[in-house]
Amino acid sequence: MxxxxxxxxxxxxxxxxxxxxxxxxxxxxxxxxxxxxxxxxxxxxxxxxxxxxxxxxxxxxxxxxxxxxxxxxxDPSSGSGSGPELMNKAEHVIKHKKGWAVKAEGAKRVSEIKDTKKEAIERAKEIAAHKGTEVIVHLADGSVQRKIKTGS
Structure with missing residues (x-):
């Protein structure tokens, strides 16, 4: 159960x-x-x-x-919302009530919250580089500001 x-x-x-x-x-x-x-x-x-x-x-x-x-x-019908299925997804930097968050595309939860947008972008770059994906940086209103390509 x-x-x-x-x-x-x-x-x-x-x-x-x-x-x-x-x-x-x-x-x-x-x-x-x-x-x-x-x-x-x-x-x-x-x-x-x-x-x-x-x-x-x-x-x-x-x-x-x-x-x-x-x-x-x-969501009782779904899995954990993290794990292998998110490994090929971009990392997003989004506004959060406690600062700026890093969240994998499609994830239910943020992976980290940073005080500044710059810190969040740097962490997202590290994660995305490890996964071989890109970073999508959002403005506070949620719209896309820019995309950052990373190498694997």
Whole structure:
């Protein structure tokens, strides 16, 4: 059964919100890969706790920016919205309420948020160069400002 922040196993009840959310995302992915629920829950819980111990404050804050939404809450019929299918997609630099964000084309979530547009463009260039794609820079109103070609 796919879980969400509104419907999850009782064993996750006492976890802090970011750890619970991460555990739900991990457990759902494990179930999709064929793990049994009884094995997925403790493994996901352990991995989520490990993630929380090693994650930066910014990473946890960004993770929580999506409120109580897990991947399943957003769209139960789709996959995670990131991963191999986004490897050939352009990186977009878009205005965000906390600054400027880098987001892969077609992704549900931004990958990073930077204070300045310049920082976001530089990070998008790094990601796009690694993937062999381009960067599409947007104005604050959402319209395309320019495209930047990168090499692989």
């Amino acid at each position: 796919p879980w969400s922040m509104k419907d999850y196993p009782a064993s996750l009840k006492n976890l802090e919100k970011p750890v619970r959310k991460k555990a739900i995302d991990i457990a759902n992915a494990m179930i999709d890969e064929g793990y049994e629920e009884g094995r997925a829950i403790p493994i996901a819980t352990s991995k989520a706790k490990e993630w929380a111990e090693n994650a930066s404050t910014d990473e946890i804050d960004d993770f929580l920016t999506h409120d109580d939404e897990t991947e399943r809450d957003a």
